[in-house]
Amino acid sequence: NDFILPIFLTDGSNIRQEIASMPGVYRYTINRLSQIIDKALVNGIPMVALFPKTKTSLKNEQGSESLNEKNLICRAIIEIKKRYKNQIGIMCDVALDPYTSHGHDGLLKSNYILNDETIKVLIDQSLLQAQMGCDVLAPSDMMDGRIGEIRKALDKNNYQMIQILSYAVKYASSFYGPFRDAVGSKGLLKGDKRNYQMDFRNKNEALREVALDIKEGADMIMVKPGMPYLDIIKGVKENFKIPVIAYQVSGEYSLLTNGINRGLINKKAILESLISFKRAGANAIVTYYADRLSLILK
């Protein structure tokens, strides 16, 4: 019950495609989604997080496909809600990186992300995903001030019940590599994301970011990556009594899985890693293992 399962989407029909850098994790076309969602339900998973692999031909500088009401994510939300009603929650990223030709989470000018201009697009992306039936919006873009603006826009448009899970503490990390491969932004990314994601040397800034996002209206807080940042999870949980979610990111998943597949470590390492999040104080965990938990726990 404390797990969120990320699912990668791809265009086309009848495809289930393994992600080379994440053995055991697949991209699904919309008509194959029930294959993984049924498994999540059997495992008692309350929510899935959707991530689209957008066709390169649909990407541009502005990431305008993010606002297309027929884009992959919108079609997936509609399909899941039609089939499963409220049996499973849907969480969607708010960020532009699956849609931009440069792979950044926002609008780029002279190698810098434009904070306020990006927020305007994120508000429209949030409203669109809300309109489609998304339950939890998860801004993972790291612009400053976007939680307050998104909350205001949601309330004004009668989406008071939609929750915001803020990626308040997201470090510029090497552990996201396989994810960028999964959503197809890896080869495209120009430079790095240090202009808006956090410096991993900095602990105090994590608390400032969380304080701001709570004040702006966040319902829950994400700390990311997970295992190298257990001290941050603990610090956030102790300082602010708000639900804290840990994200066991793609690089953590790949290292563990490849280590197990090659016989370097025992598969009990998975449970050990998940328990470390609970020990640190995480209320819930986003993990690519969520669809196979009964096997792992056995």
Ligand code: PBG
């Ligand atoms: C992008 C986003 C990223 C992840 C989730 N949303 C990658 C990034 O910031 O480049 C990473 C997840 C993972 O590595 O598992 N907004």
